[in-house]
Amino acid sequence: MTEQEVDLPPISSSQDQSPPETYELHNGRKRPRLEYDLSTSSDPALFSSDDHAPTAEDYASKRRKKKWQGTWWGEKVKGSASGTSTGSKREFTRNFDSGVWMGSEGTDTSLEDEILDELRSTDNKSCLPLPPIYSEQRLNMLEKDVVALDDASEYEVPHCHIQETASKPTRNALLNAAVDKIIDRCLEAGDENVDLSSMSLDHVPNESLRRLRSLTKHTTIWDIPPSQDSYSSLEPTLRLYLSNNGITSFPSEVLNLANLSVLSLRHNKLTKLPPALAKLPRLTNINIAGNELKNLPYEMLDLYKRPDFQMNATANPFSQPQSAIPPNSDIEKWMFTTNPLFLAQQKPIYFHADGSKANDAAPRGLCSRVPSLLEFALRKCKDLPDLMDIEKECTAGGGPSTLAGPLAMAQEATKYGDLECTVCGRSYVLPRVQWLEWYMVPIGSRRDFASSNVVAARHIPFLRQGCSWSCVDIVEVTVAS
Amino acid sequence: MTVRSPTDSTPAAGIDSASSSISPMTNPSPFVTLISSDGFEFHVRRSAACVSGTIRRMLNTRSNFSESVTGVCHLENLNAMVLEKVVEYFYYNEKHKDSRDVPDMEIPSELCLELLMAAEYLDT
Numbered sequence: 001m002t003e004q005e006v007d008l009p010p011i012s013s014s015q016d017q018s019p020p021e022t023y024e025l026h027n028g029r030k031r032p033r034l035e036y037d038l039s040t041s042s043d044p045a046l047f048s049s050d051d052h053a054p055t056a057e058d059y060a061s062k063r064r065k066k067k068w069q070g071t072w073w074g075e076k077v078k079g080s081a082s083g084t085s086t087g088s089k090r091e092f093t094r095n096f097d098s099g100v101w102m103g104s105e106g107t108d109t110s111l112e113d114e115i116l117d118e119l120r121s122t123d124n125k126s127c128l129p130l131p132p133i134y135s136e137q138r139l140n141m142l143e144k145d146v147v148a149l150d151d152a153s154e155y156e157v158p159h160c161h162i163q164e165t166a167s168k169p170t171r172n173a174l175l176n177a178a179v180d181k182i183i184d185r186c187l188e189a190g191d192e193n194v195d196l197s198s199m200s201l202d203h204v205p206n207e208s209l210r211r212l213r214s215l216t217k218h219t220t221i222w223d224i225p226p227s228q229d230s231y232s233s234l235e236p237t238l239r240l241y242l243s244n245n246g247i248t249s250f251p252s253e254v255l256n257l258a259n260l261s262v263l264s265l266r267h268n269k270l271t272k273l274p275p276a277l278a279k280l281p282r283l284t285n286i287n288i289a290g291n292e293l294k295n296l297p298y299e300m301l302d303l304y305k306r307p308d309f310q311m312n313a314t315a316n317p318f319s320q321p322q323s324a325i326p327p328n329s330d331i332e333k334w335m336f337t338t339n340p341l342f343l344a345q346q347k348p349i350y351f352h353a354d355g356s357k358a359n360d361a362a363p364r365g366l367c368s369r370v371p372s373l374l375e376f377a378l379r380k381c382k383d384l385p386d387l388m389d390i391e392k393e394c395t396a397g398g399g400p401s402t403l404a405g406p407l408a409m410a411q412e413a414t415k416y417g418d419l420e421c422t423v424c425g426r427s428y429v430l431p432r433v434q435w436l437e438w439y440m441v442p443i444g445s446r447r448d449f450a451s452s453n454v455v456a457a458r459h460i461p462f463l464r465q466g467c468s469w470s471c472v473d474i475v476e477v478t479v480a481s
Numbered sequence: 482m483t484v485r486s487p488t489d490s491t492p493a494a495g496i497d498s499a500s501s502s503i504s505p506m507t508n509p510s511p512f513v514t515l516i517s518s519d520g521f522e523f524h525v526r527r528s529a530a531c532v533s534g535t536i537r538r539m540l541n542t543r544s545n546f547s548e549s550v551t552g553v554c555h556l557e558n559l560n561a562m563v564l565e566k567v568v569e570y571f572y573y574n575e576k577h578k579d580s581r582d583v584p585d586m587e588i589p590s591e592l593c594l595e596l597l598m599a600a601e602y603l604d605t
Contacts, residue, residue: 353534353605368578373570374600376586380593390594400601 190218192236198244209253237261252415274416275299287312295461346436355405367469378429382410421467428467436461514553521561529571534604563595
């Protein structure tokens with residue numbers, strides 16, 4: 001193809017743009033043409049000049065010449081123009097992209113035909129009962145699909161989006177396997193960066209995360225004898241990236257990863273964070289941008305006491321006070337200290353013992369620090385092994401439905417650890433009072449912030465909860481919300 | 482608090498004596514009687530029993546419940562074991578009403594589910 005280059009005609013849009021299917025490996029009817037190099041994914045070169053010439057490569061595959069006619073840009077399958085079905089039945093294949101069952105292209109045989117065919121074939125055998133609609137052949141194909149999905153997850157993780165069409169348990173199992181694989185790799189290599197981002201997870205399996213507790217760094221082998229300062233701790237500073245998933249509830253096992261230093265939950269569907277998050281001893285960087293958080297736990301303010309703590313909490317639907325926050329003379333001074341600055345407070349909302357909202361007026365006569373009997377019983381019930389069943393029973397109507405809420409809280413407490421009263425420090429299950437406090441909080445790197453003097457801060461609501469009606473901590477700046 | 486077992490006297494007799502001795506409107510007795518499903522009677526100080534929202538509403542003199550007249554509450558869904566613990570809580574609550582550091586009350590784990598139901602019923 002050096003001297004005799006011909007001008008190629010423009011590719012007409014009307015014709016089928018997809019190249020002729022040459023590698024339908026799953027279709028047993030077509031003979032795979034294995035004389036071509038299978039290592040390249042593109043179709044073999046085919047030119048008009050050597051189309052019908054019996055070249056050395058081409059002489060074996062007579063089928064091709066029979067099937068195709070015309071030039072390479074306009075070639076058509078012989079006999080397809082007439083539109084008559086040759087009667088050869090095509091198999092049903094599953095289209096992975098759309099998730100819809102359909103016959104392969106150009107088929108004239110419908111599902112009914114196929115079932116009828118099967119019926120006829122069994123009639124010939126005459127002694128078998130009617131076959132079920134899901135014939136063995138189709139079941140086999142379903143199995144093949146699962147295998148294909150498995151292969152896909154093996155090669156395309158972590159950037160594949162496994163179709164929702166896969167049945168739920170299968171999909172979960174595949175995702176869990178993918179997560180396990182990544183964690184295995186990290187454990188094996190001593191890699192502190194655990195990247196589980198963009199995997200369309202809606203939850204993170206706790207068993208997998210638990211194994212991260214045992215992660216240790218690997219020793220580096222030195223060419224030169226190590227000096228005094230080349231020693232370093234093998235204790236890892238774990239960095240866990242869970243961004244770009246669909247996680248709806250905070251993965252509780254994260255709270256047990258004592259070595260966690262960076263946690264990214266960017267772009268998920270979290271609606272609340274557990275207060276126990278602030279107890280992670282080495283957490284210095286957390287990214288919770290792009291979630292559905294309305295407020296943050298009050299305990300997280302403690303994290304700002306750490307010298308190098310950073311938080312990114314942008315793009316969340318934080319609740320804002322209805323009335324304007326009164327001007328605060330400290331704001332100018334604050335720009336140089338970069339600690340959270342208290343701005344305003346919401347009126348406390350009181351709850352009855354069973355968790356229902358009390359009237360707006362503070363119940364003066366009943367203020368005491370004594371926990372309710374329900375609270376005591378819940379604390380004990382928290383340790384019961386079949387708590388979840390009891391809660392289900394209550395929600396289903398087998399028990400008092402008012403207990404469903406408190407039991408759900410107890411379950412949360414077993415999952416995320418006890419709540420601690422932000423006023424008196426007692427641990428409790430059911431909050432009796434709660435209110436929001438708005439703080440001015442630096443966003444992004446504090447070092448940059450301090451040097452550039454840019455007000456890159458927003459007032460962020462922090463949710464304070466108390467264990468009794470007396471546990472309120474009222475400051476005079478109160479705004480409506 | 483005094484407890485009378487059903488063998489001492491029949492519960493019905495207990496109610497009769499209680500109702501006859503109380504002149505309800507003018508001077509309500511400082512004690513009320515709580516009767517468990519298996520017939521045990523607990524004589525509890527009225528102020529302590531009123532920790533429970535349900536009992537408070539039962540004994541409210543402006544309500545027309547018979548309990549407000551007689552000062553006797555039949556708690557049909559609490560047995561004596563649970564009611565005893567409940568009464569213990571009433572006194573515990575009253576004792577620590579105004580203290581800042583409240584010690585926890587011990588609850589046996591075998592009773593915790595029944596107490597959960599009782600607390601829900603008694604609104605306490």
